[in-house]
Amino acid sequence: xxxxxxxxxxxxxxxxxxxxxxxxxxxxxxxxxxxxxxxxxxxxxxxxxxxxxxxxxxxxxxxxxxxxxxxxxxxxxxxxxxxxxxxxxxxxxxxxxxxxxxxxxxxxxxxxxxxxx
Amino acid sequence: xxxxxxxxxxxxxxxxxxxxxxxxxxxxxxxxxxxxxxxxxxxxxxxxxxxxxxxxxxxxxxxxxxxxxxxxxxxxxxxxxxxxxxxxxxxxxxxxxxxxxxxxxxxxxxxxxxxxxxxxxxxxxxxxxxxxxxxxxxxxxxxxxxxxxxxxxxxxxxxxxxxxxxxxxxxxxxxxxxxxxxxxxxxxxxxxxxxxxxxxxxxxxxxxxxxxxxxxxxxxxxxxxxx
Amino acid sequence: xxxxxxxxxxxxxxxxxxxxxxxxxxxxxxxxxxxxxxxxxxxxxxxxxxxxxxxxxxxxxxxxxxxxxxxxxxxxxxxxxxxxxxxxxxxxxxxxxxxxxxxxxxxxxxxxxxxxxxxxxxxxxxxxxxxxxxxxxxxxxxxxxxxxxxxxxxxxxxxxxxxxxxxxxxxxxxxxxxxxxxxxxxxxxxxxxxxxxxxxxxxxxxxxxxxxxxxxxxxxxxxxxxxxxxxxxxxxxxxxxxxxxx
Numbered sequence: 001x002x003x004x005x006x007x008x009x010x011x012x013x014x015x016x017x018x019x020x021x022x023x024x025x026x027x028x029x030x031x032x033x034x035x036x037x038x039x040x041x042x043x044x045x046x047x048x049x050x051x052x053x054x055x056x057x058x059x060x061x062x063x064x065x066x067x068x069x070x071x072x073x074x075x076x077x078x079x080x081x082x083x084x085x086x087x088x089x090x091x092x093x094x095x096x097x098x099x100x101x102x103x104x105x106x107x108x109x110x111x112x113x114x115x116x117x
Numbered sequence: 118x119x120x121x122x123x124x125x126x127x128x129x130x131x132x133x134x135x136x137x138x139x140x141x142x143x144x145x146x147x148x149x150x151x152x153x154x155x156x157x158x159x160x161x162x163x164x165x166x167x168x169x170x171x172x173x174x175x176x177x178x179x180x181x182x183x184x185x186x187x188x189x190x191x192x193x194x195x196x197x198x199x200x201x202x203x204x205x206x207x208x209x210x211x212x213x214x215x216x217x218x219x220x221x222x223x224x225x226x227x228x229x230x231x232x233x234x235x236x237x238x239x240x241x242x243x244x245x246x247x248x249x250x251x252x253x254x255x256x257x258x259x260x261x262x263x264x265x266x267x268x269x270x271x272x273x274x275x276x277x278x279x280x281x282x283x284x285x286x287x288x289x290x291x292x293x294x295x296x297x298x299x300x301x302x303x304x305x306x307x308x309x310x311x312x313x314x315x316x317x318x319x320x321x322x323x324x325x326x327x328x329x330x331x332x333x334x335x336x337x338x339x340x341x342x343x344x
Numbered sequence: 345x346x347x348x349x350x351x352x353x354x355x356x357x358x359x360x361x362x363x364x365x366x367x368x369x370x371x372x373x374x375x376x377x378x379x380x381x382x383x384x385x386x387x388x389x390x391x392x393x394x395x396x397x398x399x400x401x402x403x404x405x406x407x408x409x410x411x412x413x414x415x416x417x418x419x420x421x422x423x424x425x426x427x428x429x430x431x432x433x434x435x436x437x438x439x440x441x442x443x444x445x446x447x448x449x450x451x452x453x454x455x456x457x458x459x460x461x462x463x464x465x466x467x468x469x470x471x472x473x474x475x476x477x478x479x480x481x482x483x484x485x486x487x488x489x490x491x492x493x494x495x496x497x498x499x500x501x502x503x504x505x506x507x508x509x510x511x512x513x514x515x516x517x518x519x520x521x522x523x524x525x526x527x528x529x530x531x532x533x534x535x536x537x538x539x540x541x542x543x544x545x546x547x548x549x550x551x552x553x554x555x556x557x558x559x560x561x562x563x564x565x566x567x568x569x570x571x572x573x574x575x576x577x578x579x580x581x582x583x584x585x586x587x588x589x590x
Contacts, residue, residue: 046238071241078242084235088257097253098243187520203521204471204505286505289478305479306407 003054006061008042010035037081044078045071091117118313126317129294132206133274136213137267140221144270145263148225149255163226170219174279181212181284208285209292213277217270224269228262229255261332268329275321295321367394368562368569369414371405373421373482373552374509375446375528379585380419386581387572393565401509403480409434409557416566419554419573421446421510422482426553435555439567441574444552445588447529448486448544453520453537460542463494466524469503473513473525476506482550483510487526490547514538530586551590 001022008015015035028036041047045060045068053061055076060069085094095111118126151163169177185192185202195202202208232255240250256263278296285292287301295318302311372380377399384395398405398415406425409415410432418435420426423442429435450466452458458469466472477484484506491497507513510527517525518537525538528550532540554573556566572578579589 041238044242046242070246071238072244072246074242075244076242078239080235080239084233084239086236086240086254088254097240100244182521201470286507288505290502301479305403 001056002043003052004043006039006042006049006051006053008035008038008047008049010038015039040078044076045069045074046078118317122313122317124290125293125295125298125314126321128206129275129296130321132209132213132294133271136210136217136274137221137271139210140214140218140270141267144218144221144266145225147222148263148266149229151222151226152229166222167219169216174216174277175283177215178212178280178283181215181280185211185284203284204286204288204292206285206292209281209294212280212284213274216277216280217274220273221266221270224262224266225259228259228266231262232258261335265329265333268325268332272322272325272329275325276318366562366565367396368416368560368565369396369398370417370419370569371398371400371409371413371415372419373402373405374399374511375421375483375531376419376552377511378534379530379582379587382581382585383573383578386577387569391568393568395569401475401479401481403482404509406480414560415557416560416562417554417556417569419552420482421550421552422485423551423553424485425480425482426555434557434559436558439558439570440553440555441570442551442553443574443579443590444554444582445590446550446552447588448483448490448526448547448550449529449532449540450524450526450542450544451514451517451532451538452524452541453517454539456523456539458524458541463491463496463542463544465542466491466496466500469524471505471522471524472500472503473507473516473522474504475510475513476508478506479508481509483526483528486548486550490544493548533586
């Protein structure tokens with residue numbers, strides 16, 4: 001479950017979001033410029049915001065307590081609209097990019113199977 | 118080419134190499150910083166960095182001399198540690214580094230600007246810390262521009278004269294680079310001997326600039342492949 | 345035909361008139377900067393003819409004259425540079441005057457505590473400012489001769505910071521950029537930022553040489569100026585500045 005209580009500064013206005021997201025999939029809809037991408041970036045930690053983000057009880061962001069986890073510690077995968085692969089790496093290296101020395105080899109095979117490549 | 122000519126060539130290449138290696142980390146860092154900032158501060162910083170490109174080299178030499186002499190800001194500080202810079206090979210390296218610096222920073226900055234900002238961000242979301250994201254994503258993607266700038270800076274370093282002769286003097290065997298030796302030989306009327314060195318510099322400069330051109334034109338592996 | 349003769353006549357007449365009222369250009373060794381300018385002022389006051397100067401290393405000046413520079417008088421800090429100009433046919437042996445001499449001194453910045461008791465003490469300095477002997481600057485050649493005679497040259501040769509002329513060496517020591525230098529005694533007198541710590545009384549003989557340039561357009565004026573320099577009044581000007589009269 002994701003708990004949000006955010007204030008996001010956007011170009012035109014500050015976006016306030018208060019929600020508890022409980023489902024497997026959530027769709028965020030709105031006209032362009034309304035802050036959909038910015039919201040996702042804030043949850044992933046790629047954009048500054050003020051307020052609170054809790055993920056399954058873990059504090060990713062809590063401005064009141066000075067908590068702000070950097071993106072690499074949030075363990076949230078983020079896929080932008082246009083896929084955004086690393087152009088300097090081949091497909092194999094792109095898929096393996098997030099793997100660390102301790103990772104299971106099986107993870108790679110699973111990802112390849114899911115992606116059907 | 119005489120053996121004296123050859124040692125002058127070696128000295129020149131050595132100094133240019135050291136100077137280029139010296140400015141490489143600083144220039145890359147400066148290029149990255151300039152690619153990120155905005156506003157009047159960035160414009161000011163860009164202008165200062167570009168000054169050695171536009172100022173007469175002798176003017177840069179005088180500014181360095183003022184700073185490096187014993188009563189100067191940097192010179193006084195170094196003197197208290199017994200370090201002398203003026204009229205040494207170190208002064209040649211320093212003058213050369215200053216003059217070559219903008220030639221590295223500007224292409225580096227342009228190269229960083231061309232890197233899609235989202236890519237290092239995605240690397241962060243995949244578990245990379247800020248330095249790791251820079252090392253694995255930003256830096257390789259800016260690599261070609263940085264290499265072009267490095268080769269350009271090296272070419273410039275090979276030919277530096279105005280600032281060098283002021284802070285390092287024209288001392289055979291110690292600070293006399295190809296450019297300074299050409300001047301000395303011409304000055305005392307040894308034109309044929311000066312001409313030999315001129316040809317050496319032509320070949321050297323041609324090679325360095327050619328390498329930089331080739332690198333800047335080479336297409337990267339997956340350019341435009343993402344769809 | 346008549347028009348051509350008239351044209352040539354007028355051109356020559358105008359040329360001659362220009363030379364008569366023309367100023368003479370004196371190429372002088374850098375060490376003579378103040379004394380020659382003093383002499384020039386006195387010469388102008390007495391005779392009304394204007395004098396202009398170009399100062400530099402005698403080696404440079406000789407090369408320029410050989411290359412065709414429009415000098416009317418050459419005042420060199422050694423006879424060898426004058427020999428070169430004479431060999432090029434630009435100066436007549438009979439016109440040469442060699443009445444001026446100088447002394448070599450070792451200088452340090454005025455706030456320096458360094459001392460010298462002999463030429464050998466130069467070995468204690470990491471850098472020594474000296475006008476470049478390789479560029480045939482006379483003071484550099486004199487100093488090299490002196491130090492070779494003393495057996496010191498090979499030890500200090502690599503510490504020499506060669507400068508373009510004697511005043512550049514003086515300036516470097518005066519600014520404190522180089523801890524010691526060798527110049528003429530008359531140069532040391534010009535700057536209050538240096539002091540003399542040793543005088544080379546046993547140095548090689550120093551002989552300046554002055555002559556009008558034979559091919560100059562102002563040959564008559566040039567000869568008069570050289571004669572003035574060699575006169576009692578002229579010599580007094582140099583003596584006042586610390587030069588030695590032979």
